[in-house]
Amino acid sequence: MKTWKKGLLAAGVFGLAFLVFIAIQATAKPPLQKDQARSQAPLVVTQQLQAQSHRFELQLWAEVRPKEQTTLTPEVAGRIIALDPNFIAGGVITKGTVLVQLDDADYQVALLSAQAAVASAQSALAQEQAQARVAEQELKHLSRDQITALALRQPQLLSAEAALKSAQAGLQKAHRDLDRTRISAPYDALVVKRNIGLGQVVSTGTALGELYSVEQAELYVPVASFDLAYLPAERAGIPAQLRTEHVSRDAKVVRDLGLINSQTRMSHLVVQLDDPYAVRSQQPVIRFGQYVEVRLAGRVEDKLYTIPQDALSNGKVWLLQPDMTMAQQHVEVVRQTGKFAYVKAGLTDGQQLILTVPNFPQPGMAVRTEQSDDKLVKAE
Incomplete structure (x- = not known):
């Protein structure tokens, strides 16, 4: 009886295990297929x-500066009797505009005096030339050894010629001094400041004002040594583009300064921009003192792969x-x-x-x- 019970218990355990196995098989998920994985x-x-040719471009920054800047000074003294309306701080003027007119009355008188001196010297020279011809006729009967230069009035003739040249030089100076009473703009310019006023008496060398040329601007562009390798060997003529928030202008590199800054260890290229204030064109204006982005066209490299930096x-x-x-x-x-x-x-x-x-x-x-x-x- 005892053996029979043990056999029945073993059969029950075996049957239960079989039922559990069947249940697990029924609820288990099928193996993943290759496409599902x-x-x-x-x-x-x-x-x-795909490899392509690529032109490198350097993106740099620099300040816009005038190529020429001048402190305007008179070469003659006088009282200011007229000023150009645009000769004020911020005014833009064209080349040849008369900015300051000095009182020229004294210089007109000096010109008349110089003209009179020339006329007098010409008359004196004509008299000496006539007297020299008369002396030469009167001394024809003498031999050459007996005739002296003084007898032929040659010293007097030379003196009269020298006096005429001196008078002519004085006339030229009188003309120049008269012209210098009109002080003109040496180039298309921006007036940075004016130091004088109407009616003021100025002397030679007085600072009348300061001008910046608007015919051309220059930018001294710092370039790191490792960036220079991406530029052509011939720097002059490299195309450049100047950009601000709303403006873009074409420019070009005109020279390499040939120096490395001892503090920054940077080289400098000079970029030139024509007509920055659009005085003679319809281009957008770029002002002096602006800090602008300078894009330089570099050398071309064949067969390069351009990939995102994040990759x-x-x-x-x-x-x-x-x-x-x-x-x-x-x-x-x-x-x-x-x-x-x-x-x-x-x-x-x-x-x-x-x-x-x-x-x-x-x-x-x-x-x-x-x-x-x-x-x-x-x-x-």
Whole structure:
């Protein structure tokens, strides 16, 4: 009886275990199919790589300065009797405009006196020339050895010629002094300040005002030594573009200063802008003192891959393999800018660059793209 009970208990345990196994099999999920596993892989965005020629561009900053600046001073003394209306701080004037007119009455008198002196000297010279001809006729009967220069009145003639030249020089000076009573703009200019007023008596060398030329502006653009490598060897003539918040103007590099600043260790290129205040054109105005962005056109490099800066990490990128797995690749970067990196070696045309890398990426990790999802949907 006891053995029979033990056998019955064992059969019950075995039957219960069998029922549990059947229940587990009935509720267990079927194994994942290959397509289902792939559909759960991380989704990535890719970019197909294609090498292209690229012109480097340097983005720098510099202050706009006048190429010429002049402190206006008179060369003669006098009382100011007229001022140009635009000869005020902030006024823009064109070349040749008479900015200051001095009282020229005394200089008109001096001119008349110089003219009279010339006429008198010309008359004296004519008299001496006539007397020299008479003396030469009277001394014809004498031999050459007996005739002296004094007898021929040559010293008197030379003196009269010298007096005429002196009078003519005085006349030229009188004309210049009269012209100098009108003080004109030496170039198209911006008036920075005016130091004098109407009726004021000024002397030679008095500072009348300060002018900045608006015919051309210059910018001394600092360039780091590692950026110079991306510019052509011949600096003069490099195209440049000046940009502010609302304005863009074309300019050009005219020279390299040939120095390296001892404090900043920067080189400087001089960029020239024509007609910054648009006096003779319809271009937008760029003012002196503005700090503007300067974009310099650099050299052209063949076969570079342009990739987003975010796709590069420690000199490596992630690539999508044909079997939809990830692989890491070391690349040679030529230059990096704010948004992009330019790769010279390590990549080939047609490769798929992964732009959105999953968390905790590993070589060989399976991923999917929108294109692969589309293919999967169509296959189903």
